[in-house]
Amino acid sequence: MPETAENHTEETVHPAMSDLRTVPMFADLPEEDLEWMRQQMESIELEPGDIYMRPGQPIDRLMVMFDGEIRAEWEGGDKRTFTMRSGQVGGLLPYSRLKNTQFTGHAVVKSRGASLHKEHFPEMLRRMPVLNERMVYLMADRIRETTKLDQQHEKLMALGKLSAGLAHELNNPASAARRAADCIASALDDFRRANLELSQSDLSLEDRVFLSQFEYDHARLSSCMETMDTLERSEREEELGGYLESLNVPDGWSLAASLVDAGLTKEKMQPIFGKVQKQFVAPGMKRFAATVTMARLVAEIQSATGKISELVRVVKEYSYMDQMPEQETDIHEGLDNTLIMLKYRLKGGIEVIREYDRSIPKLCLRGGEVNQVWTNLIGNAIDAMAGKGLLQIRTHLEPRNALIEIIDSGPGIPPEIRSRIFEPFFTTKGVNEGTGLGLDIAYRIVTNHRGDITFESKPGDTRFCVRFPLRRPAAETAPVSEVPS
Numbered sequence: 001m002p003e004t005a006e007n008h009t010e011e012t013v014h015p016a017m018s019d020l021r022t023v024p025m026f027a028d029l030p031e032e033d034l035e036w037m038r039q040q041m042e043s044i045e046l047e048p049g050d051i052y053m054r055p056g057q058p059i060d061r062l063m064v065m066f067d068g069e070i071r072a073e074w075e076g077g078d079k080r081t082f083t084m085r086s087g088q089v090g091g092l093l094p095y096s097r098l099k100n101t102q103f104t105g106h107a108v109v110k111s112r113g114a115s116l117h118k119e120h121f122p123e124m125l126r127r128m129p130v131l132n133e134r135m136v137y138l139m140a141d142r143i144r145e146t147t148k149l150d151q152q153h154e155k156l157m158a159l160g161k162l163s164a165g166l167a168h169e170l171n172n173p174a175s176a177a178r179r180a181a182d183c184i185a186s187a188l189d190d191f192r193r194a195n196l197e198l199s200q201s202d203l204s205l206e207d208r209v210f211l212s213q214f215e216y217d218h219a220r221l222s223s224c225m226e227t228m229d230t231l232e233r234s235e236r237e238e239e240l241g242g243y244l245e246s247l248n249v250p251d252g253w254s255l256a257a258s259l260v261d262a263g264l265t266k267e268k269m270q271p272i273f274g275k276v277q278k279q280f281v282a283p284g285m286k287r288f289a290a291t292v293t294m295a296r297l298v299a300e301i302q303s304a305t306g307k308i309s310e311l312v313r314v315v316k317e318y319s320y321m322d323q324m325p326e327q328e329t330d331i332h333e334g335l336d337n338t339l340i341m342l343k344y345r346l347k348g349g350i351e352v353i354r355e356y357d358r359s360i361p362k363l364c365l366r367g368g369e370v371n372q373v374w375t376n377l378i379g380n381a382i383d384a385m386a387g388k389g390l391l392q393i394r395t396h397l398e399p400r401n402a403l404i405e406i407i408d409s410g411p412g413i414p415p416e417i418r419s420r421i422f423e424p425f426f427t428t429k430g431v432n433e434g435t436g437l438g439l440d441i442a443y444r445i446v447t448n449h450r451g452d453i454t455f456e457s458k459p460g461d462t463r464f465c466v467r468f469p470l471r472r473p474a475a476e477t478a479p480v481s482e483v484p485s
Helices: 017-021 031-040 118-127 129-199 205-222 230-246 252-261 266-275 278-319 331-341 367-384 415-420 438-448
Strands: 042-046 051-053 061-067 069-074 081-085 089-091 103-107 111-117 327-329 350-355 363-365 389-397 401-408 452-458 461-469
Touching (some): 031 111, 031 118, 061 081, 061 118, 069 111, 118 129, 129 278, 205 266, 205 278, 230 252, 252 278, 327 331, 327 367, 331 389, 331 401, 363 461, 367 438, 438 452
Parallel strands (some): 350 389
Antiparallel strands (some): 051 103, 061 089, 069 081, 327 363, 389 401, 401 461, 452 461
């Protein structure tokens, strides 16, 4: 009953026969049976915002709606909702094991309905056996809908984690590309200024060509330079900066860093001073330094945007966007793409070892769903190791199957819960950390692909073994999966 009516002392009001006839489940019942039900029911009237049910209250009544709308909202981090509208039957059903509610139910608009206490269920089913079948079908529909919502919630939680990790992975190269682009503007300004200074000088054509050729040759070679350690780089800068200063080259010390980036040394600089007048060396080297800097920044942008493109490619392959649901699939690509998607969770101290049997042929699978299996198994392994340990991924070619093993060095699965590990809604994680559907979803995806999933566990070695058949049985039609990718 609604909270607004809990303390009233008025005589119970029963619903009208005409109202009960508007409920499809009761519409064709005999007059005398419907009259009996009407006499056992209690009318419900709610104003917008009235609370009908709170978490913890016992669920002991079947409820029907005549007009309006009641919305149930789950508490805590679970934001699922269920809406009951005119003509629908809800609340407690015969054979249901529900005890207490876990949601808050309130009227969205002005609503009318009726309730039947569970003490009348046996007599109701004895009088109207047809309701037994109808109630069972209704309860089955409710279970399917609830399971569907739970599965969707699990997927949204996984998607949220993947999205956060992907955003982090994309942010690094995107920021690097942005910084490089900003620096190019400054380097381009330095290049123009030095070029203008050379253009305004009385430098001979021969010397101009010499400087341009020197710039072209060494700037091109700078892209092939091996990375120097900090000490070696510092020594080279000090040597080259001191050499330029000894020759009274303006800004010699500031130029040294860029010139070292280009691979220049004191010996490589000497031909310039033997050919070009000293007053023209500074603007020539400034232009050269700007050229090298821009080339380096362009390379950084290319590298950063290449990483972004690679991540986008991985996301497309991971989700199998723009591709048929079932096709010839390389399981190693799926495993690698999943590891890239979960890379942000592996950085804290997890070592990954991959041992792939490349003789395994492509398998006919729904790639997006299978990647969901890898995500759940690898994600659970990471959680089990608390972010530190050894993760091994192995594949083997068996006579009839492809075997994939996900092995972690965590503490292992306690013996007392091993029999329940694939049960839906069973989880050892804290509140709002998991729904207990990850392994259930993985199990159903594998079995829907005619495969098998098992596990072995001991401290330091927990391995989930997934087997997919190498070939589809003759004349077999692939089953339609109940778990969308």
